[in-house]
Amino acid sequence: MAQKSVKPAPKSWFWGSLTSLRLTVFLLLVLAAVAVIGTVVPQDQPPGQYYMRYGEVLGGLLYGWGFSRVYYSPWFLLPVGLLALNIFSCVVQGLPQAIRRSLQPLTPDAALALPERGKFNWPAAVDPHERINSVLRREFVSFRQEALPSQELYLAERGRFRPLGPYLVHLALLLILAGGLIGKFWGLEGTLPLDQGETAQAFQVGGQSRPLGFEVRLNQFQVQFYEKGGIPKEFRSDLTFLQNGQEAARATCRVNDPVTFQGLTFYQSSYGSKPAGPLRLTVRHGDRNQTVELPMRQMVDLFGGEVQVMLVRVDGNLQGFGPAAQLAMRAGGLGHPQIFWVLKDHPEMGEQPQGYRFTPESIPLQFYSVFQVKRDPGVWWVYAGFILFLPGFYLAFFRPAQRWAVVLEKDQKGRFKVRLLGASPRNREDFAASLERLLEELKKGTSS
Amino acid sequence: MIHQILGAVMLLYLGVAVLFLMAELWSSPRLQEVARRLLWAGLGVHTAALLGRWTGSYQLAVANLPPAGFFDNLRLVILHAPLSNFYESLVFFAWSLPALGLFAFRRYLQGYLGAVVATLACLLLAYASFGGVDSRIKPLMPALKSNWLLIHVVTAFLGYAAFALAFGTAVLYLVQDRRPRASLPPLPQLDRLIYRATVLGFLLLTLGILTGAVWAESAWGHYWSWDPKETWSLITWLIYATMLHARLLKGWQGRRIAWLAVLGFMAVLFTYFGVSFLLSGLHSYLT
Numbered sequence: 001m002a003q004k005s006v007k008p009a010p011k012s013w014f015w016g017s018l019t020s021l022r023l024t025v026f027l028l029l030v031l032a033a034v035a036v037i038g039t040v041v042p043q044d045q046p047p048g049q050y051y052m053r054y055g056e057v058l059g060g061l062l063y064g065w066g067f068s069r070v071y072y073s074p075w076f077l078l079p080v081g082l083l084a085l086n087i088f089s090c091v092v093q094g095l096p097q098a099i100r101r102s103l104q105p106l107t108p109d110a111a112l113a114l115p116e117r118g119k120f121n122w123p124a125a126v127d128p129h130e131r132i133n134s135v136l137r138r139e140f141v142s143f144r145q146e147a148l149p150s151q152e153l154y155l156a157e158r159g160r161f162r163p164l165g166p167y168l169v170h171l172a173l174l175l176i177l178a179g180g181l182i183g184k185f186w187g188l189e190g191t192l193p194l195d196q197g198e199t200a201q202a203f204q205v206g207g208q209s210r211p212l213g214f215e216v217r218l219n220q221f222q223v224q225f226y227e228k229g230g231i232p233k234e235f236r237s238d239l240t241f242l243q244n245g246q247e248a249a250r251a252t253c254r255v256n257d258p259v260t261f262q263g264l265t266f267y268q269s270s271y272g273s274k275p276a277g278p279l280r281l282t283v284r285h286g287d288r289n290q291t292v293e294l295p296m297r298q299m300v301d302l303f304g305g306e307v308q309v310m311l312v313r314v315d316g317n318l319q320g321f322g323p324a325a326q327l328a329m330r331a332g333g334l335g336h337p338q339i340f341w342v343l344k345d346h347p348e349m350g351e352q353p354q355g356y357r358f359t360p361e362s363i364p365l366q367f368y369s370v371f372q373v374k375r376d377p378g379v380w381w382v383y384a385g386f387i388l389f390l391p392g393f394y395l396a397f398f399r400p401a402q403r404w405a406v407v408l409e410k411d412q413k414g415r416f417k418v419r420l421l422g423a424s425p426r427n428r429e430d431f432a433a434s435l436e437r438l439l440e441e442l443k444k445g446t447s448s
Numbered sequence: 449m450i451h452q453i454l455g456a457v458m459l460l461y462l463g464v465a466v467l468f469l470m471a472e473l474w475s476s477p478r479l480q481e482v483a484r485r486l487l488w489a490g491l492g493v494h495t496a497a498l499l500g501r502w503t504g505s506y507q508l509a510v511a512n513l514p515p516a517g518f519f520d521n522l523r524l525v526i527l528h529a530p531l532s533n534f535y536e537s538l539v540f541f542a543w544s545l546p547a548l549g550l551f552a553f554r555r556y557l558q559g560y561l562g563a564v565v566a567t568l569a570c571l572l573l574a575y576a577s578f579g580g581v582d583s584r585i586k587p588l589m590p591a592l593k594s595n596w597l598l599i600h601v602v603t604a605f606l607g608y609a610a611f612a613l614a615f616g617t618a619v620l621y622l623v624q625d626r627r628p629r630a631s632l633p634p635l636p637q638l639d640r641l642i643y644r645a646t647v648l649g650f651l652l653l654t655l656g657i658l659t660g661a662v663w664a665e666s667a668w669g670h671y672w673s674w675d676p677k678e679t680w681s682l683i684t685w686l687i688y689a690t691m692l693h694a695r696l697l698k699g700w701q702g703r704r705i706a707w708l709a710v711l712g713f714m715a716v717l718f719t720y721f722g723v724s725f726l727l728s729g730l731h732s733y734l735t
Contacts, residue, residue, distance in 0.1 A: 025694050032686040039676050039683075039727060071674050180672075189669075226512060226587045233512070234590055255590035256667045267669040268590075372669040382671055386658045393654070397647050429640070 018089040027083040034079065038070040084177050087170045098163035106155045108146050111405035114421035118439045120446045122416035131445035132406055132418070139438060140404070154406040158399065165396025172388035179381030188264075189374040193272065194218040196366070199242070203373045212373075214262055215242040219250075221369040223271060223316075235268050237369045253371070269372035273316040276366040279325055281342070284357040294327075307331050307356070312339065316365050321346055323363040329353055400427030402434065406442075418442065450504070451583055453497045454539060458573035460490040461546070465566035472559040472631060480558050484550075487557075487566060491546045498543060501530040505585045512587055523595070531601040532592050534724065535576055535583045540601070541720070542572035544609035552648060553613060556641055560632065564616030596663035600656060604681075607652030608716050611688070614645035615713035618706040625703055639702065642709050643695065650688045657681055676727035680719040687712040 017023060041062055042049065050059035050068060066073030122128045136143045136156055143156035190205035199217040202209045217240045224233040234254060241249045241261045251259040258267045278293040283302055294300055294311040301308055310328045318324035322345035328337040331354065338353040347359045404422040411417055420438060424431035464487045471479030505528040515521040530536040549557040549565045557565065575581065621638040623629075632638075660678070661671040672678060691708040694700040 021693055021697055025690055025697060025700075028686050028690040028693065032683050032690070035679055035683045035686070038674065039679050039723075043674065231587055231589050233587065256594045256663075258666060258669065265669065267667070269668055374669050379665060379671065383662070386662070389654060389658065393651050397651065 118420040120418040135441040152408040156404045159401040168392030172385040175385030179378035183376045183378030187376040192371040267372040270370045276364040280361040461570035468562035538576040545569040600659040604656030610649030618709035621706040684715040
């Protein structure tokens with residue numbers, strides 16, 4: 001890598017900095033530090049959260065300078081972009097030479113320049129060829145023979161494609177980053193909550209409704225538990241896709257088992273519950289009793305208008321305590337409502353306001369299914385990068401380059417002199433092991 | 449039952465650590481050999497315990513839903529590898545340390561390094577046994593029902609184990625660098641071992657992240673969503689990537705590389721423990 005620049009031009013300084021390893025190391029450390037910030041400072045919160053947590057000055061700074069979405073802010077994207085440029089320049093600079101080196105087999109000239117590792121004098125009347133052939137076949141599987149005017153050469157090499165390894169790994173990284181960008185610009189992502197039996201023509205993308213281009217109906221939504229109130233076993237949505245009112249396809253969408261229709265993929269991302277009908281409760285206050293039915297989000301008078309209550313929401317399993325309903329209560333149509341939970345299986349639990357005690361008779365629940373809907377043409381680029389990683393890592397780290405040559409020379413008396421030459425620039429340990437084996441095996445030939 | 453067996457394995461690892469230390473202090477090759485054989489024995493029992501737990505969760509799954517046909521059965525076996533909660537991950541992490549040491553770094557696993565590996569494995573098992581970790585076998589929640597579970601967790605934890613080895617070696621390096629001792633391996637050899645363990649860990653961590661990304665894409669529709677576990681694994685990856693590149697820079701060899709290996713392992717520990725306890729996210733079923 002050490003280059004002597006003959007004419008120092010400003011362009012070569014620029015290129016030198018862009019391809020420098022110091023820049024790489026610096027950017028990697030910067031990215032690690034910025035990524036840490038993103039796990040310490042809560043992400044994607046409304047501005048008030050930051051002021052409350054960090055105070056006026058620091059909170060304002062964090063929010064105003066983009067630390068609330070740090071992975072999408074210049075703090076992160078700028079180093080990522082520079083790193084991509086750095087990687088790209090290194091690939092441009094080194095890949096052609098790596099390809100040339102990989103395509104170039106070991107030449108006799110290069111082989112003869114390798115350092116000598118062992119020397120044997122073969123006994124007269126013994127032909128070394130057969131021995132050398134068998135030893136090399138066992139060690140290298142494939143090798144070449146070359147005849148020079150005064151010498152015979154056996155050439156073997158391992159890991160000739162090793163120089164390509166690092167470039168494949170870095171190209172893989174570029175593919176992944178490109179895939180991320182493609183997804184950002186040409187992808188589409190939204191959510192779609194569906195009730196059982198409901199048909200939708202549109203889904204929500206960033207708070208706006210967007211047509212699907214077809215219709216989708218949720219025929220059935222099932223939430224199964226291993227045991228009541230325990231770990232969920234399966235979320236399953238049976239979907240029908242309709243085009244121009246005609247049924248086009250049916251599919252079952254589960255977690256880990258998404259469904260694709262017309263380029264949009266539906267993921268079973270979550271579910272929610274809402275009341276299937278009005279909630280029946282008994283209310284006690286002192287020694288008075290009343291039974292009421294509460295429809296969703298409607299104020300209902302209690303005890304002749306003394307207080308009013310409203311059903312805010314229901315939950316199928318509130319923190320593991322079973323079905324629960326959240327109520328809001330207001331005294332005499334005035335003041336701020338008080339909000340509290342009532343639990344069906346544990347009516348004694350939880351604070352309830354002003355001496356009133358609510359006991360739900362049953363909480364009829366209906367689950368609805370929530371889908372993540374998206375199209376991401378970048379995914380295949382990302383996956384291509386993932387796949388390219390594998391040969392890249394294999395070549396870079398597990399195929400150390402070794403070059404070997406066995407040189408045969410006949411002296412005046414017709415005896416063979418055998419020399420073993422070899423080198424491995426990076427991997428001394430494997431090389432030493434190979435060398436030991438080769439020397440031992442070749443030596444056996446000289447003693448017979 | 450399996451819980452008690454693992455407790456015994458923990459004591460065995462402790463004994464192995466002590467033996468390795470004694471072997472080093474008295475420079476006794478025979479003790480080294482005894483310690484190594486005992487470590488093999490511990491790994492054998494540990495493996496049996498893992499398989500026993502695997503059978504247990506498989507049987508629970510069969511009781512819940514009998515499989516239909518061979519492939520359904522095979523899928524059930526793959527899904528119920530004992531890698532689905534915090535307890536099981538601790539036990540597997542503890543397993544991967546001696547396993548990786550004995551299989552991939554056999555030549556180096558002796559003396560102080562052997563003691564480091566056995567001690568770390570012992571500590572992890574002690575945490576699993578006495579840390580108040582829920583050890584019950586539970587059925588799988590829907591998000592975990594994926595063929596990627598096995599390969600994702602196995603690559604991630606083997607990667608962690610390789611980084612633990614690099615960390616242990618780096619500590620030895622720093623000690624040796626400050627106060628050279630004849631009983632410790634020479635610095636260049638330690639440096640090479642740090643590098644080799646890091647390369648293996650880096651490959652495995654990369655595979656762990658990639659398989660996790662493919663899994664997340666099919667489960668939630670995002671191959672990357674800046675979940676704290678994901679982010680911290682990326683931070684860990686960046687630190688080790690820094691280390692692999694910095695080795696090639698002038699002035700960064702030796703001590704700085706060893707410090708980076710220590711820093712990297714701190715990031716590994718935070719990715720594993722810190723994220724589970726301090727930050728919440730998609731991996732929260734681990735706790």
